[in-house]
Amino acid sequence: MKNNIKVERAKLNITQSDLAHAIGVSKQTIHSIESGRYVPSSVIALKIARYFNTTVEQVFELEEGD
Amino acid sequence: MKGLTVMYEYKAKKWGILCSLLGIIAVVAERLHPFVVFEKFTAAQHLAMAQWFAFFGLFIIIFSKEKYDDDRAKAIRLKSILIAFMMETSLVLSIAMVGSLSADMKMIDSGILFMFAGAGIFTYLLTFYTGIYFDEHWEYEDKTLWQNLSGIGRNKWGMLIYLAIGVIVLILISLLGIVTD
Incomplete structure (x- = not known):
């Protein structure tokens, strides 16, 4: 699953730690999600989307084979 | 529950x-x-x-x-518990096999019980804290036996665990020879 978290963070000029603190997860979790190694639960995906004031589909996208 | x-x-x-x-x-x-x-x-x-x-x-x-006990921490905890359980059960079953084949072996004393507890505790702590803070390539998805075998070169940690269990079993089997002599 692809994601645009890095792009969305860059728009707001915030760090992984800032995002992690805002949605109540660890910095390592944001790093793992951002690099595509960990697929978040629907709750975390919704929290991330809400933080960026957008929809889940705008942040996360299914890839071929998912 | x-x-x-x-x-x-x-x-x-x-x-x-x-x-x-x-x-x-x-x-x-x-x-x-x-x-x-x-x-x-x-x-x-x-x-x-x-x-x-x-x-x-x-x-x-x-x-x-954990301070942030999020979904990722829970996923890593589950796998760490499975690995620790696998390690501990293998150890207990191996010792049970050696003990059952050897009439002379004293099976239960506090030392061996501390060893059982230590095997599970240390395996879990090592796996969980490596996974949550240091392992950049933690495998979140569990694969089947066939997938593991076909991707044997990419499953280094898994192979290391199986190897460690194998070594423990071999040591215990070699001990059987010493005990039954």
């Missing part, structure tokens, strides 16, 4: 650390200079008590939540 929880709060972790540190210090002190605090017990019993205290502290650490 509504209402059943097995985890302690994050703040319990510091009590676990304190408890295990005190236990470890007592074990080292008892090993260097055997001493007696309670006259009723021997120095060897004091050493066993110190070991128990250290293990109890580690037990509290295992069952305390």
